[in-house]
Amino acid sequence: QQPVQSPQAVILREGEDAVINCSSSKALYSVHWYRQKHGEAPVFLMILLKGGEQKGHEKISASFNEKKQQSSLYLTASQLSYSGTYFCGTGWEAGGTSYGKLTFGQGTILTVHP
Amino acid sequence: EAGVVQSPRYKIIEKKQPVAFWCNPISGHNTLYWYLQNLGQGPELLIRYENEEAVDDSQLPKDRFSAERLKGVDSTLKIQPAELGDSAVYLCASSAQGNEQFFGPGTRLTVL
Numbered sequence: 316q317q318p319v320q321s322p323q324a325v326i327l328r329e330g331e332d333a334v335i336n337c338s339s340s341k342a343l344y345s346v347h348w349y350r351q352k353h354g355e356a357p358v359f360l361m362i363l364l365k366g367g368e369q370k371g372h373e374k375i376s377a378s379f380n381e382k383k384q385q386s387s388l389y390l391t392a393s394q395l396s397y398s399g400t401y402f403c404g405t406g407w408e409a410g411g412t413s414y415g416k417l418t419f420g421q422g423t424i425l426t427v428h429p
Numbered sequence: 430e431a432g433v434v435q436s437p438r439y440k441i442i443e444k445k446q447p448v449a450f451w452c453n454p455i456s457g458h459n460t461l462y463w464y465l466q467n468l469g470q471g472p473e474l475l476i477r478y479e480n481e482e483a484v485d486d487s488q489l490p491k492d493r494f495s496a497e498r499l500k501g502v503d504s505t506l507k508i509q510p511a512e513l514g515d516s517a518v519y520l521c522a523s524s525a526q527g528n529e530q531f532f533g534p535g536t537r538l539t540v541l
Contacts, residue, residue, distance in 0.1 A: 317471075347529060356533055356534050357520075359531065416485055417530065421470055
């Protein structure tokens with residue numbers, strides 16, 4: 316029940332936009348987005364909870380479509396520092412032993428060139 | 430605020446040898462996670478603690494892996510004996526009330 320991310324990789328020039336999708340076959344309660352640079356720990360970007368909300372973080376924002384069981388991460392006017400692997404982590408239960416448990420996608424490699 | 434601390438950062442051992450990883454979570458974070466990350470893959474949960482209780486260890490290969498979180502603070506993950514397929518990065522993360530998870534730098538294990 317690992318979420319599926321698309322695309323697997325994307326190459327951009329500075330200033331271009333990108334969208335990364337995360338789809339689940341199971342009803343979602345939460346979606347967490349992380350960015351990981353080579354050899355480093357994943358860094359938290361944002362969390363979206365059930366309710367179809369959209370969140371923003373500088374030029375990075377995300378949406379959560381409960382009906383489609385999907386979340387999308389939007390990177391606008393990309394910078395060199397955006398390069399890395401983006402992971403979505405999905406959570407399915409609001410309570411019980413599953414609360415706080417995330418299952419991560421396989422990652423999307425984003426490369427930004429000057 | 431100090432982040433999640435892990436040690437060692439790198440470990441090289443021969444197969445069949447034991448190995449242990451240590452993690453100190455962010456102060457006040459009651460939830461602690463151990464993940465395994467293979468090259469080019471997302472983190473996979475091994476075990477999750479709420480304070481000192483292991484609430485989810487369904488993914489932990491219990492024949493060779495063990496973990497403990499005494500006093501509900503730092504934690505140790507052990508492999509005995511290690512196999513070639515255990516080579517990976519072992520990540521520790523912590524969170525408060527099951528919210529966003531903060532990851533440590535990880536331990537890169539190489540089994541020869």
